[in-house]
Amino acid sequence: EAGVAQSPRYKIIEKRQSVAFWCNPISGHATLYWYQQILGQGPKLLIQFQNNGVVDDSQLPKDRFSAERLKGVDSTLKIQPAKLEDSAVYLCASSSVRHYGYTFGSGTRLTVV
Amino acid sequence: ILNVEQSPQSLHVQEGDSTNFTCSFPSSNFYALHWYRWETAKSPEALFVMTLNGDEKKKGRISATLNTKEGYSYLYIKGSQPEDSATYLCVRNQAGTALIFGKGTTLSVSS
Numbered sequence: 001e002a003g004v005a006q007s008p009r010y011k012i013i014e015k016r017q018s019v020a021f022w023c024n025p026i027s028g029h030a031t032l033y034w035y036q037q038i039l040g041q042g043p044k045l046l047i048q049f050q051n052n053g054v055v056d057d058s059q060l061p062k063d064r065f066s067a068e069r070l071k072g073v074d075s076t077l078k079i080q081p082a083k084l085e086d087s088a089v090y091l092c093a094s095s096s097v098r099h100y101g102y103t104f105g106s107g108t109r110l111t112v113v
Numbered sequence: 114i115l116n117v118e119q120s121p122q123s124l125h126v127q128e129g130d131s132t133n134f135t136c137s138f139p140s141s142n143f144y145a146l147h148w149y150r151w152e153t154a155k156s157p158e159a160l161f162v163m164t165l166n167g168d169e170k171k172k173g174r175i176s177a178t179l180n181t182k183e184g185y186s187y188l189y190i191k192g193s194q195p196e197d198s199a200t201y202l203c204v205r206n207q208a209g210t211a212l213i214f215g216k217g218t219t220l221s222v223s224s
Contacts, residue, residue, distance in 0.1 A: 003156065033211055042117070042202065042214035056211060091157070093212075102147070102212060106156045 006092050006105035014113055018080035021108045025073070025094030029103070031055075032069055034077050035091040037107075043091055049075060082112045117205050119215035126193050126222055133189045134218040136203030140184035147204040147212070148177055148188055157202060160188075193222045 005024040013019050025032050030051050035043035046065065048055040051072035060067065064083070069075040079086055089107040118137040126132050138146065145164045149157040161170040166181040174191045190197055200217040 009154075035214075040216070042216040043212075044214075045211045048211045101159060101162060103159075104149075104157045106154065109154075 004092055004094055004103050004105035006090075006108055008108055009106065010109050010111075012111045012113060013082055015084055016081040018078065019082055019110065020079075021077045021090050021092075021110075023075045023077070023092030023105060025075070025092070026096075026103050029094035029096050030072070031095045032075050033093045033095075033102075034067055034075070035093065037089045037091060038085075039088070043089075046077070046090075079110075082110075084112050086110060087112045117203055117213050117215035119201075119203050119218050121218060122216065123219040124221070126220070128194060128222055128224045130193050130222075131189070131191045132193055132220070133187050134201055134203075134220075136186040136188070136215055138184050138186070138203070138205045138213075138215075140181055142207045143181045143184075143205070144207045145205070146179055146181075146186050147202075147206070148186070149202040149204060150199045151202055151217070152199045160201075190220070193220070195222045195224050198222045 007022050032049045034046040036046050037043040046060045047057040047067045049069040052069050067077045089109050091107045092105045093102045095102045120135050147162045148160040151157040161177045163179040168179040170177050176189045179186045198221050200219045202217045203215040204212045206212045
C-alpha cells in the first residue's frame with residue numbers, strides 16, 4: 001500500500017510569513033494526526049482528526065495554527081504568521097481503528113528565519 | 114511518571130557492540146507500547162508494538178521487552194552496525210488516544 005504522503009519536504013520562510021503543509025493519509029485510515037517535532041524534543045501532537053472531525057486540538061496554538069481535513073481524507077496544516085520558534089519537523093500520521101499501527105509520512109522540515 | 118521517558122538521550126558505540134535503551138511510561142490505563150526507528154529525512158519506521166505484560170519481540174538483531182506493571186520497556190541491539198544509527202522513539206498510547214512520544218535515544222555507530 002502507498003505510504004502517508006506529505007509535501008513539501010522542506011520549506012524556508014521569513015518570520016511573519018504564512019505557510020501550509022499538505023498530508024494524504026493511507027487510504028481507508030480514519031484517524032489523522034499532525035505532530036510537531038522541535039530539535040532535541042520528541043514529537044508533540046498538534047491535532048488529531050477522526051474522519052473530518054477534530055478529536056484533540058488542545059496543543060494547537062490556535063492564534064496562528066489552523067488545520068482542516070475536508071471530506072475526511074487529505075489534510076492541510078497552516079501557520080499564519082510564522083514565528084522563529086515554529087522551526088521544526090511537521091509529521092503527519094494516520095491509523096486505522098482496526099489495528100495498533102500508525103504510519104508516518106516523511107515530514108516537512110520548516111525553517112523560519 | 115506522567116510522560117514517556119527515554120534514556121540515555123544519546124549513545125555512541127563501536128561497530129559490533131551490543132547496546133540497550135530504556136523507556137519508562139505511566140503504567141495506568143496502558144494500551145500499547147511502540148518502538149519506532151527514525152532516520153533523518155525519512156519516515157519513522159515501526160519496529161515493534163507490544164500490548165501484553167511480559168511481551169518480548171524480536172526483529173533480526175533488535176529485540177524489545179515490556180513490563181506494563183512497573184511501566185518500562187527495553188530495546189536491545191545485538192552487534193550494532195553503522196546502519197543502526199538512528200533515533201529510537203518509544204511511544205505509548207491509551208485506547209482511542211493519540212501517541213505520546215518520548216524524546217528518543219539517538220544512536221551513533223562508528224565502524
